[in-house]
């Protein structure tokens with residue numbers, strides 16, 4: 001374990017400076033207390049089967065609710081966020097919709113690499129410090145830690161929103177075994193009386209403010225659901241082939257503060273506005289080549305083809321969306 005006498009503010013400055021150089025847009029620090037209230041929310045979510053077939057959420061719920069169960073040496077959570085928003089590519093006639101977060105390269109790989117570089121730089125300067133890097137797949141409630149570290153608040157659509165980038169942020173953490181002074185948590189709820197996301201969700205997945213039923217969420221259905229669709233599930237997809245951005249697109253914080261990322265790796269790949277015909281003609285071999293290094297490999301070839309068959313082309317006066 002690193003020395004408790006380490007000058008905390010200098011270390012925080014070092015971490016923040018390096019993180020920014022590595023392309024992280026927001027950085028904050030939190031103390032790793034057990035998540036009593038949020039753990040109870042997670043337990044309620046699981047008890048109501050809102051997680052669908054994401055058994056991995058349930059199997060490590062004790063670690064999610066208490067970071068010390070996950071990594072006992074933890075004394076500080078460095079919460080980081082990276083803006084991924086890019087302007088929408090022109091919509092071609094007949095194209096199916098593809099969620100912004102997966103337009104470019106796989107964020108898991110990119111961010112993990114940067115987190116490891118951050119930890120390495122830290123250990124070069126402070127050799128006694130140990131750490132663990134987390135992005136998405138670790139049993140860590142990332143939105144909660146981002147809020148505790150002062151990065152933003154969890155909106156009614158359940159995503160973490162910041163004042164300066166809206167919610168188009170990837171979250172990640174560096175857990176450290178050294179105690180650093182925490183930043184003030186983000187205490188405000190800036191949703192106010194707005195309910196735009198709840199009204200816009202086409203499937204009723206946001207059945208209560210701040211709560212999601214993943215089984216009805218297009219993102220879950222197109223990415224995490226592993227079985228063939230029932231007729232009712234297929235109907236829910238609307239024009240979405242992979243993921244869904246509706247609740248974020250209608251959010252006034254994104255309309256006002258969403259801005260293009262400087263990260264070249266997140267720029268849209270050409271296939272994000274392909275038509276159903278183009279997707280339907282894709283062989284498994286071509287899929288393997290096309291989606292190399294993309295987060296959208298997750299449902300596999302068969303899952304994507306299931307989505308292609310179910311997603312609808314919706315015609316509007318402006319063209320096809």
Ligand code: B12
Nearest residue numbers: 038041045099136142158159160170171210219220243244
């Ligand atoms: C499981 C998961 C999903 C599931 C479930 C979504 C969800 N909201 O939980 C599905 C597949 C649907 C999904 C979809 C998406 N996801 Co996702 N997902 C995760 C994952 C792996 C775990 C989240 C989790 O713990 N859920 C469990 C539930 C209980 O948590 P929760 O909904 O946040 O619950 C909190 C509140 O809702 C509230 N609450 C719950 N019940 C109650 C009850 C009461 C009474 C009250 C008051 C409050 C309350 O308290 C809970 C604790 O704070 C995280 C990564 C991670 N390790 O954290 C990424 C993550 C949340 N996803 C992310 C993204 C980008 C998305 C999508 C936008 C992708 C897309 N465009 O298709 C969508 C957004 C859909 C949405 N509206 O949430 C990002 C979000 C970034 C951000 N700015 O917040 C994360 C953080 C990944 C990352 N590393 O960046 N995701």
Ligand code: SF4
Nearest residue numbers: 201217218244246247
């Ligand atoms: S991602 Fe789409 S389906 Fe899921 S909650 Fe948001 S609007 Fe609803």
Ligand code: SF4
Nearest residue numbers: 155156191194197251
């Ligand atoms: S759309 Fe409105 S209610 Fe929903 S998250 Fe954004 S500000 Fe909050």
